[in-house]
Amino acid sequence: MTTTPAGPFGRALCAMITPFTATGDLDLAAAREHALGLIAEGCDGLVLSGTTGESPTTTDEEKTALLRAVREAVGDGIPLLAGVGSSDTRHTVRLAQEAEAAGADGLLVVTPYYSRPPQAAVEAHFVRVAEATGIPLMLYDIPGRTGTRIEPQTLLRLAEHPRIVAVKDCAYDLLGATKVMARTRLAYYSGCEEMNLPLYAVGGAGYVSTVANVAPRRMRAVLDAFDAGDTAEAARLNGLTIGLVEAMMSAGLPGAVTAKALLDAGPVREPLQPAGRGATDGLRRVYEELLAAAG
Numbered sequence: 001m002t003t004t005p006a007g008p009f010g011r012a013l014c015a016m017i018t019p020f021t022a023t024g025d026l027d028l029a030a031a032r033e034h035a036l037g038l039i040a041e042g043c044d045g046l047v048l049s050g051t052t053g054e055s056p057t058t059t060d061e062e063k064t065a066l067l068r069a070v071r072e073a074v075g076d077g078i079p080l081l082a083g084v085g086s087s088d089t090r091h092t093v094r095l096a097q098e099a100e101a102a103g104a105d106g107l108l109v110v111t112p113y114y115s116r117p118p119q120a121a122v123e124a125h126f127v128r129v130a131e132a133t134g135i136p137l138m139l140y141d142i143p144g145r146t147g148t149r150i151e152p153q154t155l156l157r158l159a160e161h162p163r164i165v166a167v168k169d170c171a172y173d174l175l176g177a178t179k180v181m182a183r184t185r186l187a188y189y190s191g192c193e194e195m196n197l198p199l200y201a202v203g204g205a206g207y208v209s210t211v212a213n214v215a216p217r218r219m220r221a222v223l224d225a226f227d228a229g230d231t232a233e234a235a236r237l238n239g240l241t242i243g244l245v246e247a248m249m250s251a252g253l254p255g256a257v258t259a260k261a262l263l264d265a266g267p268v269r270e271p272l273q274p275a276g277r278g279a280t281d282g283l284r285r286v287y288e289e290l291l292a293a294a295g
Contacts, residue, residue: 006044006205006206007166007187007189007205007206008106008136008165008166008187008205009044009045009079009081009105009106009138009166009187009189010044010045010079010206011044011205011206011207011220011223012042012043012044012045012206012207012209012212012216012219012220012223013043013044013045013046013047013079013081013189013206013207013208013209013212014038014043014045014046014047014208014209014210014212014213014216015047015050015051015052015053015191015208015209015210015212015213015255016031016034016035016038016046016047016048016050016052016053016070016213017034017052017053017054017213017256017259017260017263017265018031018048018049018053018054018058018062018066019031019034019265019266020265020266020267020268020269021266022266022267024267024269026058026062026065026066027266028065028066028069030265030266031066031069031070031073032069032070032072032073033073034213034263034265035070035073035074036073036074038212038213038216039074039078041216041217042216042217042220043212043216043220044078044079044206045078045079045080045081045105046070046074046078046079046080046081047080047081047082047083047108047208048063048066048067048070048080048081048082048083049063049066049067049082049083049084050083050108050140050208051083051142051145051254051255051256052210052213052255052256052259053066053083053256054256054268054269054272055083055085057269057270057272058269060094060095060098063082063083063095063098063099064098064099064102067080067082067099067102067103067104068102068103071102071103079105079106080103080104080105080106081104081105081106081107081108081138082095082096082099082102082104082106082107082108083107083108083110083140084096084099084107084108084109084129085108085109085110085111085112085113085140086112087112087113087114087115088112089112089125089128089129092109092112092125092128092129093128093129093132096109096129096132096133097132097133099133100133100134100135104135105135105136106135106136106137106138106165106166107129107133107135107136107137107138108137108138108140108168108208109126109129109137109138109139109140110140110142110145110146111125111139111140111141111142111143111146111148111149111150112125112146112148113145113146113147113148114146114147116146116147116148117148119150119151119153119154122148122150122154123154123157123158126139126158126161126164127158127161130161130163130164133163134163135163136163136164136165136166137163137164137165137166138165138166138167138168138189138208139155139158139164139166139167139168140167140168140170140191141155141167141168141169141170141171142168142170142171142191143170143171144170145170149171149173150167150171152173152176152179152180155167155180155184155186156180156183156184159180159183159184159185159186164186165185165186165187166186166187166188166189166205167180167186167187167188167189168189168190168191168208169188169189169190169191169192169195169199169204170191170192172192172195174195174198174199174202177199177202177204178202178203181202181203181204182203187204187205188203188204188205189204189205189206189207189208190204190206190207190208190209191207191208192249193207193209193210193211193219193241193245193249194242194245196209196219196222196223196238197222197223197226197234197235197238200223200226201226201231206223207219207223210248210249210255210256210259211241211244211245211248211249211255211259213259213262213263214244214248214259214262214263214287215241215244215287215290218237218240218241218244218290218294219241221237221294222234222237222238222241225237237294240290240293240294241290243286243289243290244286244287244290247282247283247286247287248262248283251279253275253279254272256268256272257272257273257274257275258275258279258283260274260275261274261275261279261280261283262280262283262284262287
């Protein structure tokens with residue numbers, strides 16, 4: 001049996017939604033309950049206040065309150081990463097320091113968005129954040145949202161920093177990722193569910209998944225089968241999840257919207273809009289088909 005070494009935060013991480021009440025306020029009781037359910041269903045750790053957690057529309061105070069509540073619920077020993085990315089380096093540094101004080105085990109730091117900084121500025125941004133706290137960073141490379149990727153050569157340099165330990169990869173560049181993994185100690189986590197198995201097969205550490213909000217055991221089962229040496233079963237299980245992945249992540253609605261629709265986890269915040277009845281019914285059909293097929 002082959003075993004892929006666990007990354008610094010485990011293998012199966014969920015990009016957790018942020019529950020809101022019917023009136024749009026932070027629902028900490030629901031967040032605690034959801035976090036505990038995800039851990040019980042096979043998630044190694046949780047990423048809070050990422051894109052799926054609607055970080056652009058939650059306040060700094062809400063981010064801290066969410067992190068404290070989830071830490072209290074799951075206790076120590078469960079890796080919690082806090083999304084602290086912004087387009088402003090000073091703001092990101094402050095969020096990083098507040099997250100460390102609130103109990104985060106690591107930081108998810110996205111490339112500064114909208115301003116499209118050159119690579120030297122991207123590198124300087126990440127180093128500034130890494131120097132601001134004593135906890136490790138997972139860099140978030142998602143050029144489709146930020147407008148700027150973290151180029152492989154930049155990652156090679158950033159890997160020299162002792163607190164930059166991982167990458168959440170949404171760059172769709174398997175060649176580039178493989179080259180960086182071959183030359184550094186960086187742990188690569190897939191941030192795009194359709195890439196979970198391919199990236200894992202070439203040395204990735206695992207995934208940070210939105211779909212894991214609703215199907216944590218099904219997503220993890222793919223990695224478990226691969227680690228058991230049954231690549232055919234891993235491929236089969238991966239194929240079963242693709243319908244749900246496509247419905248949730250590639251059908252025109254953001255993952256936060258589709259996950260909340262399936263979980264009935266309260267509203268999303270504007271400018272996001274809730275899934276309509278037709279879209280929700282379609283998501284439920286695909287979800288039920290996965291459950292029936294997976295057994």
